[in-house]
Amino acid sequence: xxxxxxxxxxxxxxxxxxxxxxxxxxxxxxxxxxxxxxxxxxxxxxxxxxxxxxxxxxxxxxxxxxxxxxxxxxxxxxxxxxxxxxxxxxxxxxxxxxxxxxxxxxxxxxxxxxxxxxxxxxxxxxxxxxxxxxxxxxxxxxxxxxxxxxxxxxxxxxxxxxxxxxxxxxxxxxxxxxxxxxxxxxxxxxxxxxxxxxxxxxxxxxxxxxxxxxxxxxxxxxxxxxxxxxxxxxxxxxxxxxxxx
Numbered sequence: 734x735x736x737x738x739x740x741x742x743x744x745x746x747x748x749x750x751x752x753x754x755x756x757x758x759x760x761x762x763x764x765x766x767x768x769x770x771x772x773x774x775x776x777x778x779x780x781x782x783x784x785x786x787x788x789x790x791x792x793x794x795x796x797x798x799x800x801x802x803x804x805x806x807x808x809x810x811x812x813x814x815x816x817x818x819x820x821x822x823x824x825x826x827x828x829x830x831x832x833x834x835x836x837x838x839x840x841x842x843x844x845x846x847x848x849x850x851x852x853x854x855x856x857x858x859x860x861x862x863x864x865x866x867x868x869x870x871x872x873x874x875x876x877x878x879x880x881x882x883x884x885x886x887x888x889x890x891x892x893x894x895x896x897x898x899x900x901x902x903x904x905x906x907x908x909x910x911x912x913x914x915x916x917x918x919x920x921x922x923x924x925x926x927x928x929x930x931x932x933x934x935x936x937x938x939x940x941x942x943x944x945x946x947x948x949x950x951x952x953x954x955x956x957x958x959x960x961x962x963x964x965x966x967x968x969x970x971x972x973x974x975x976x977x978x
Contacts, residue, residue: 753895757888758784761880766831767845780827783820784884790815824877832872847876886946893944894937908936945975 755772758781762768772778795815798805808814814821831847850872867875898905911932916922927933950973957967965971 753888753891754785754884755781757884757891760887761883763845764883765846765876765880766827767843767848768831779823783823784881787816787820787824787881821877824880825873828873828876832869846879847872850875889946890937890941890944893946894940897940897944898936904936908932947975949974 752773755776758772758778759770762770762780770778770780772781794808794813798808798815828847832851835843835848835851850867853867898908911930915926915930952971952973954965954967954969954971958965
């Protein structure tokens with residue numbers, strides 16, 4: 734028996750808030766900090782609370798920044814930001830606390846993102862620090878952004894994937910068959926075997942094509958290039974729409 738899903742917004746709200754949002758935060762916290770949260774059983778965890786707040790952009794300010802990026806330095810001087818100050822302070826304190834605890838302990842063999850940044854850190858300034866790692870501010874910025882970006886995009890993708898499978902039971906059935914063949918008797922998931930699941934890869938790719946978690950991508954050119962007769966100067970931001978036609 735398959736569940737009939739007709740209201741996409743309701744479906745996304747239910748599965749996102751009750752399942753995938755918590756799961757995604759648990760995965761990202763472990764991946765970035767080696768911290769076990771168990772957010773599903775502890776939904777009031779401050780990680781979830783602050784992550785949800787920090788992704789609720791004030792619409793007028795968001796639109797103003799998007800339409801008039803030239804005023805970004807002025808907004809920064811005025812202390813106006815898309816991110817709530819209380820949430821950014823919380824995550825900064827978490828990173829600094831974990832960092833301090835590791836400096837005082839012998840836990841240097843962790844394989845998470847934060848430890849990799851610490852292992853290749855440098856306190857040098859100017860040209861001497863080129864290609865020699867990140868300073869404290871850069872480490873804080875990078876791990877915080879990884880946590881936010883991974884949490885939101887992963888949870889959104891999983892929610893859309895669950896919705897897509899629910900409204901296409903024939904795809905769900907075929908995917909279940911591939912899963913059973915790859916991991917018989919509900920055996921443990923192995924990375925190498927998972928990478929060989931071609932139909933799963935196709936399903937995820939198609940879901941990302943139809944329901945991309947990000948509406949656009951932005952890249953800055955490192956050199957002046959010419960594409961089909963159009964010259965794109967160095968340091969120009971190129972915006973790429975992601976949504977499928």
